[in-house]
Every structure is written in C-alpha cells, then in structure tokens.
Amino acid sequence: MKILVPMKRVLDPDNVNKVKASEDGTKVSSEGLEWKPNPFDEYAVEAALRLLEEADRGKMRGEVIVASIGPDEAIRQVLWCLAMGADRGIMVEGCDEQLDATVVARTLARLVEKEAPGLVLMGKQTVDGETNQTAQLLAEILGWPQATFAGRIEAPPDLSQAKVTREVDGGSAIVTVKFPAVISVDVRIVTPEGVKNNVTPADSLKKDGPRYASLPGIMKAKKKPVDRYTLEGLKVDMTQRVKTISFSLPPVRKAGVIVDTVEELVQKLKGEARVI
Amino acid sequence: MGKILIIAQILDGQVKKSTNSAVTFAARLASFLGTTYSIMALGDNLDAQTGDLIRLGADKVLTAESQGLDQAIAEHWSPIIEYVVRNGPYKFIVGPSSSTGKDTLPRLSYRLEAGMASDVVGVSFESGKVNYVRPMYAGNVNATVQIVTDIEVVSVRQTAFDAFEPVEKISPVEKVHVPLPPEVLGRIKFDGFEKSISERPDLTEANVVVSGGRGLKSTENFKLIEALADLLGGAVGATRSAVDAGYINNDFQVGQTGKIVAPDLYIAVGLSGAVQHVAGMKSSKVIVAINKDEEAPIFQVSDYGLVADLFKAVPQMTQEIKKVTG
Numbered sequence: 001m002k003i004l005v006p007m008k009r010v011l012d013p014d015n016v017n018k019v020k021a022s023e024d025g026t027k028v029s030s031e032g033l034e035w036k037p038n039p040f041d042e043y044a045v046e047a048a049l050r051l052l053e054e055a056d057r058g059k060m061r062g063e064v065i066v067a068s069i070g071p072d073e074a075i076r077q078v079l080w081c082l083a084m085g086a087d088r089g090i091m092v093e094g095c096d097e098q099l100d101a102t103v104v105a106r107t108l109a110r111l112v113e114k115e116a117p118g119l120v121l122m123g124k125q126t127v128d129g130e131t132n133q134t135a136q137l138l139a140e141i142l143g144w145p146q147a148t149f150a151g152r153i154e155a156p157p158d159l160s161q162a163k164v165t166r167e168v169d170g171g172s173a174i175v176t177v178k179f180p181a182v183i184s185v186d187v188r189i190v191t192p193e194g195v196k197n198n199v200t201p202a203d204s205l206k207k208d209g210p211r212y213a214s215l216p217g218i219m220k221a222k223k224k225p226v227d228r229y230t231l232e233g234l235k236v237d238m239t240q241r242v243k244t245i246s247f248s249l250p251p252v253r254k255a256g257v258i259v260d261t262v263e264e265l266v267q268k269l270k271g272e273a274r275v276i
Numbered sequence: 277m278g279k280i281l282i283i284a285q286i287l288d289g290q291v292k293k294s295t296n297s298a299v300t301f302a303a304r305l306a307s308f309l310g311t312t313y314s315i316m317a318l319g320d321n322l323d324a325q326t327g328d329l330i331r332l333g334a335d336k337v338l339t340a341e342s343q344g345l346d347q348a349i350a351e352h353w354s355p356i357i358e359y360v361v362r363n364g365p366y367k368f369i370v371g372p373s374s375s376t377g378k379d380t381l382p383r384l385s386y387r388l389e390a391g392m393a394s395d396v397v398g399v400s401f402e403s404g405k406v407n408y409v410r411p412m413y414a415g416n417v418n419a420t421v422q423i424v425t426d427i428e429v430v431s432v433r434q435t436a437f438d439a440f441e442p443v444e445k446i447s448p449v450e451k452v453h454v455p456l457p458p459e460v461l462g463r464i465k466f467d468g469f470e471k472s473i474s475e476r477p478d479l480t481e482a483n484v485v486v487s488g489g490r491g492l493k494s495t496e497n498f499k500l501i502e503a504l505a506d507l508l509g510g511a512v513g514a515t516r517s518a519v520d521a522g523y524i525n526n527d528f529q530v531g532q533t534g535k536i537v538a539p540d541l542y543i544a545v546g547l548s549g550a551v552q553h554v555a556g557m558k559s560s561k562v563i564v565a566i567n568k569d570e571e572a573p574i575f576q577v578s579d580y581g582l583v584a585d586l587f588k589a590v591p592q593m594t595q596e597i598k599k600v601t602g
Contacts, residue, residue, distance in 0.1 A: 241391025
C-alpha cells in the first residue's frame with residue numbers, strides 16, 4: 001500500500017516566540033530562525049513507517065511518499081523525511097501567499113489522483129498557521145472517511161482499514177475507517193503503543209518519538225527520487241477562500257513579582273488579586 | 277442579509293459553555309450585520325439539552341435527532357448541517373473550536389463551498405466585510421483575515437468570548453429530519469468512547485486551574501496538585517511532557533495543541549513554561565508560578581512567582597489557603 005504524507009516546513013516550533021509581525025503588518029518576520037518539518041507531519045511520517053514496516057526484517061509492505069508544497073529550499077525537510085525512511089518525495093513549488101487551507105487541500109487531492117495512495121496520513125495541524133483544516137478538507141474533496149487527531153492506529157494484516165483512537169474532548173473516540181481514508185495524527189501517535197500493524201510481534205517495543213535520520217539514512221536519502229511539480233502544472237484551482245489582511249502582535253503579558261514565601265503568596269492572592 | 281447558524285457543543289449530556297461563547301460571538305456579529313442567529317443541535321435525544329438552548333436568545337433552535345448522531349461523526353453531521361444551511365438560508369456558520377468543531381466545520385465548509393476562519397479570538401466589521409482575528413505561531417502573531425466566499429464558516433475560541441448568559445425569552449424549537457446520503461454510510465464505523473474520568477470541573481470551564489509539569493516526577497505526586505485544585509474547586513491540567521511521561525491522561529494537556537484555558541487563577545507547578553504550553557494559558561487572569569529554577573520562562577508570564585521546591589511549597593500552600601479561607 002502507498003501512504004502519502006503531506007509535510008510542511010515551519011519555523012522552529014521551540015523558538016516560535018521569536019516570530020514577530022512586521023511593523024506595517026504586512027508580513028511575519030522570522031530572522032535567524034531555522035526551518036523544521038512541522039512536528040505533527042514528522043509524527044505522521046513516523047506513523048506511516050511503523051504502519052508499513054515488518055518487524056525486525058527492515059522490509060516495507062508498501063511505500064511512504066512525502067509531499068511538500070513550498071519553496072525550493074523545503075527540499076531539505078523533504079530529505080530529512082526521506083532520511084527517516086520514507087521512500088520518495090514530491091515537491092510542489094508554492095509560497096504561503098498563494099495558499100490557504102483550501103488551495104493546499106486541492107493540491108493534495110491532485111497528488112492523490114496521481115499516486116492513488118490507500119491512505120493519506122498527516123499532522124493534525126501545522127504549528128505556524130494552525131488552521132487545523134487541511135485533512136478534513138481533503139477528505140471531503142476526495143469523498144473519503146476521515147479520522148482526525150489520531151493517538152493510536154491499529155491496522156489488520158491486509159491494511160484494508162484501520163481502527164483509530166481519536167483524542168477528543170472528554171476522552172477517546174474509537175472509529176474504524178475503511179481505506180482509502182485520511183487520518184490526521186496527534187502527538188501520542190509516536191508513543192511506543194501508537195501504531196500496531198499486526199505484523200509487529202507483541203513484544204517488539206517501538207521507541208518513544210519520531211526516529212532520527214541516521215547517517216546511512218541521510219546518504220540514502222540523496223539518492224531517493226523526488227518528483228517536482230508546479231501548482232499550474234497540476235491544474236490546481238488557485239482561488240483562495242480566506243484572505244489574510246494583516247498581521248499584528250497580540251498583547252504581551254508582563255512579568256509580575258517574585259514573592260519570598262508561601263504565606264506572602266497566599267496573602268497576595270487573597271488581598272491583592274482576590275482570586276481565593 | 278443572511279442569518280447566522282450556531283452549532284451547539286454537547287458533551288456527556290451537557291450543553292458546554294463553549295456554546296455560550298459562540299453565542300456571544302454570534303450576537304456581536306448579528307448586531308454588526310443587523311441579522312439574527314439560530315442554534316442547531318445534533319444528537320441522539322436532545323430533550324434534556326433543548327431546555328438550555330432555548331434560553332440563548334436565538335430566533336429558533338433546530339434539533340436534528342437520530343440514532344448515532346451523538347457520536348459526532350463529521351461525515352454524518354456535515355450533510356445534515358449543509359441541508360439546514362441551504363434551506364435557511366444561513367450565510368454564517370459558527371461553532372466552538374472544540375474537538376467536534378475542529379473535526380466537522382472544515383468538512384462542512386467544503387460542502388458549502390465556503391472559506392473558514394479557525395479559532396477566532398476577535399471580530400470587527402469594516403465597509404461591508406467582517407474581519408476575523410485569529411492566532412498563529414502559538415499565539416505570538418495575530419492574523420486578521422476575511423472570508424471571500426458567499427457563506428462564511430467560523431470556529432470560535434472559547435476563552436476569547438464570555439459565556440452568553442441565559443435570557444428569559446424562550447426560542448421556538450423546530451425539529452429537522454434529514455436522511456443521511458447513502459454514500460457517507462459504511463465508510464466509517466463508531467466503535468465506542470472511552471471517557472476520561474474526572475470528578476473535577478471541566479478544564480475549559482473551571483475558574484481555577486492547577487497544572488503540573490515534568491517537575492512533578494510521578495503520577496503519585498500529581499496528588500499534590502489535585503489536593504490544591506480540590507481545595508479551590510478547580511481543575512487539574514498538565515504540560516505535554518507530563519502527559520508524555522505518563523503522569524496523567526492526555527485529556528488534561530494545556531497548550532497550543534491541547535486545551536486552551538483562561539481561568540481567573542492559573543497555578544503553574546513544576547513546569548518551565550515552554551512556548552507551546554504558554555500558548556494555552558496566557559490569557560488567564562492571574563497566573564502563579566512555582567518552580568525551583570528562577571530562570572524558568574514561566575516567571576516571565578506569571579503575576580506571582582515563587583522560587584521554591586514544589587514538594588514543600590505546594591502542600592504548604594494548600595495548608596495556608598485552608599487557614600486564610602477558613
């Protein structure tokens with residue numbers, strides 16, 4: 001089975017507090033910040049690999065294709081995913097200004113037409129734009145079932161469907177989706193129990209978190225094929241539905257006081273802040 | 277001018293406060309536009325919830341009841357809501373950015389050929405267009421966006437809009453019956469719901485939240501946090517690393533990708549204040565931080581900081597609060 005994993009490059013999520021809106025509000029400044037694969041997309045790559053790999057033999061029961069829409073430089077993040085173990089890459093040239101969630105979903109739908117994957121596995125949201133829409137839009141465009149916010153995926157040996165534990169308000173909702181399907185993943189998908197493919201023996205414990213690209217992995221990645229497309233070439237309808245007018249800085253919270261003792265803290269909470 | 281349709285959030289038999297926040301948003305939008313709003317609920321049997329929904333100032337309350345609709349499957353909800361929207365006619369579809377809203381509204385928006393603004397925290401009206409403000413980059417940048425389609429879909433961040441207070445006037449109720457299109461059946465099957473068990477108030481509705489981080493070191497030690505939360509009638513929260521370490525269930529994660537909270541009092545215990553966590557709690561009215569590392573970034577956003585060993589300070593704080601509040 002083919003699994004398509006869309007991946008966006010984003011500014012380093014751990015230093016995202018250094019991202020600022022420009023003074024005229026026309027753009028977001030990102031000076032000195034590194035680009036990384038969107039963490040949730042990286043988890044999706046990991047989940048896709050776990051879903052297809054046969055335990056202990058290093059064989060795959062299919063192909064993981066990583067697709068990114070972005071500038072040329074985003075090839076670095078695609079290569080990172082290939083170094084993790086994905087088989088092929090797809091780069092679609094595009095920039096944020098041309099895209100909204102709908103245009104991204106339409107583009108991915110074109111790639112699905114070309115590649116005919118049995119599953120699209122993707123992050124539940126990007127950590128920059130944070131719209132949390134693309135997987136759901138794509139599922140509707142394709143007329144496929146969706147299972148969003150997956151913390152756990154269990155697939156039978158024939159990979160015809162998946163039982164997905166969705167992390168939702170108030171607990172976990174468990175659904176079974178027939179493939180082809182769109183699944184968006186949450187952070188818990190990369191816990192040792194996150195993915196079960198029924199080929200993996202019960203005692204085979206996965207590591208916590210997405211795998212690192214090994215040195216041999218990095219060498220191999222350079223030789224893996226990456227297909228390149230343009231939005232025009234894919235005949236994507238580029239009409240945006242949401243337009244960004246401006247960016248601004250939200251009010252910044254100021255640091256308060258440091259108190260010396262628990263007694264002083266409780267007094268202030270009662271007398272000054274009046275919250276207890 | 278087209279009307280506004282609000283999709284109610286019901287969980288565990290209760291109309292959630294996030295619905296009331298969406299109503300506050302919609303009421304503001306309605307006054308800009310000179311229009312009215314309706315509220316729609318979907319579920320198995322909505323008799324108990326209708327009583328709450330009819331007091332939220334809507335021109336009508338629409339209920340779609342059929343077996344399995346309480347499972348909130350996006351593929352099942354979307355065509356039913358679409359039918360109501362097209363026959364309304366409604367031009368603005370509003371829902372809380374709860375997990376159900378996040379799951380369903382984008383799928384619905386595509387059916388309606390509509391653009392969607394996610395997780396909106398502000399709204400204004402300018403020369404005939406609605407401007408929506410929404411956070412990006414873990415709350416470090418706000419974007420102002422406009423939706424350029426005929427129908428506009430919006431999910432509303434609960435913490436940005438006060439809960440709408442129930443009114444005397446009662447809205448009329450209309451039952452809607454929409455059969456599901458056959459193609460959406462059979463592709464997805466609901467296998468069950470595992471409820472996260474908590475006797476405490478809901479994280480997103482509590483006036484007080486006490487959150488723990490990796491500094492707690494174990495599940496057992498979370499009892500310190502729980503005792504303080506219980507004394508204050510509050511909820512318990514956690515950082516992602518505390519959840520990842522298995523100290524507490526993921527339903528209690530506060531942050532960019534967990535729950536967004538804004539209680540009157542947020543007490544952050546043994547957590548450093550990673551940007552992703554701060555994104556989920558920085559709108560709290562009063563923030564207290566207890567951490568032994570005086571360099572911890574959480575002190576930069578807290579109103580009151582205490583540099584101390586949490587294992588001593590938290591039990592002491594619990595005792596002290598008992599003393600002063602009697």
